[in-house]
Amino acid sequence: MKILITGGAGFIGSAIIKGLQQQNNEIFVIDNLSFGKRSFVNIPDTHFYEEDILNRQEISLIFKTVQPDIVIHLAAIHFIPYCNKHPFESSQINIQGTANVLDAIADNNINVKKVFFASTAAVYPITDGLISETNPTGPLDIYGLSKLTGERLCNEFHLKTAVPTIICRFFNAFGPNETNPHLIPEIQKQLLNGTRTIALGNLTPKRDFIHTYDMARAVQMLLESDFNGIDTFNLGRGIEYSVTEIVEAFERQLGEKIVVQIDPARVRKVERMHLLADVSKLKSIGWVPEWDIDRGIKTLLDQEVNLNV
Numbered sequence: 001m002k003i004l005i006t007g008g009a010g011f012i013g014s015a016i017i018k019g020l021q022q023q024n025n026e027i028f029v030i031d032n033l034s035f036g037k038r039s040f041v042n043i044p045d046t047h048f049y050e051e052d053i054l055n056r057q058e059i060s061l062i063f064k065t066v067q068p069d070i071v072i073h074l075a076a077i078h079f080i081p082y083c084n085k086h087p088f089e090s091s092q093i094n095i096q097g098t099a100n101v102l103d104a105i106a107d108n109n110i111n112v113k114k115v116f117f118a119s120t121a122a123v124y125p126i127t128d129g130l131i132s133e134t135n136p137t138g139p140l141d142i143y144g145l146s147k148l149t150g151e152r153l154c155n156e157f158h159l160k161t162a163v164p165t166i167i168c169r170f171f172n173a174f175g176p177n178e179t180n181p182h183l184i185p186e187i188q189k190q191l192l193n194g195t196r197t198i199a200l201g202n203l204t205p206k207r208d209f210i211h212t213y214d215m216a217r218a219v220q221m222l223l224e225s226d227f228n229g230i231d232t233f234n235l236g237r238g239i240e241y242s243v244t245e246i247v248e249a250f251e252r253q254l255g256e257k258i259v260v261q262i263d264p265a266r267v268r269k270v271e272r273m274h275l276l277a278d279v280s281k282l283k284s285i286g287w288v289p290e291w292d293i294d295r296g297i298k299t300l301l302d303q304e305v306n307l308n309v
């Protein structure tokens, strides 16, 4: 299969590509390298387009040239504090950029067999229990709103083209090649600097952390599934961990005590206390997560030489 991945040089994209390459797919990437790194993906330069998804004409031309069988659209501005600081830039990329990618398929009548869109748990409002795909949406921030709009664009695209379309709401990813200063890479970075006293913000909020290896397997299974319409899936681990529990997981792997100091600059004034995926729909297609938090954190600490955070 020819698979074209926007944002493929990013954190999650690089994990997905590794999995797809093991199945002998031919991978093409569009990425402007604003957050991603060329070195994260092992594909020839002829298959790597360093391009901005806002450049509508160029994107259309790339799709006409590549004629992909499958399109995985990941390119986005994703780090919420960055989106809050740059609401117009991030929403333009996440909305107009998504429209450009979908139009490049529709307007050129490209014979695409499946489209995969990376959405986010940030489309959901604050909720304390398990969140299933049928929960009402209600984003808290510009990032969640821009991704929800991306989902609507996918709906319109599917109605127009009938191309099978998968919307996948990612929860909190962790693993190698992180590009943004999220909680786990932040702890990883401070510990790998040699300190055992780390500075963090709120310690009680819980998040559903899923390793990118398991995410990549889920994406692969969804792409392989026999399905024709448009559907939405949560992609998380189905277990939530507080910040304190994540620190404890690092302690277990280090075999050392970690002292946490609260840095007022990192404390969010308004915070979701829970974000937990109901992943029963994804599990119903046969996906089972394999990496638990300890195994994932162990590899992050083993990986000092490859530290990219």
Ligand SMILES: NC(=O)c1ccc[n+]([C@@H]2O[C@H](COP(=O)([O-])OP(=O)(O)OC[C@H]3O[C@@H](n4cnc5c(N)ncnc54)[C@H](O)[C@@H]3O)[C@@H](O)[C@H]2O)c1
Residues within 6 Å of the ligand: 006, 007, 008, 009, 010, 011, 012, 013, 030, 031, 032, 033, 034, 035, 036, 037, 051, 052, 053, 054, 073, 074, 075, 076, 077, 078, 093, 097, 118, 119, 120, 121, 169, 170, 171, 172, 173, 174, 178, 179, 180
């Ligand atoms: N990391 C998470 O926990 C998480 C959670 C929910 C959803 N997501 C979504 O998953 C996708 C991948 O996220 P990630 O964590 O790998 O982030 P990332 O920033 O590492 O990857 C995004 C990639 O898109 C590229 N990009 C950004 N703007 C672009 C533009 N205008 N044109 C071309 N390329 C552009 C970046 O260079 C980067 O390589 C995103 O759509 C994100 O919103 C991620």
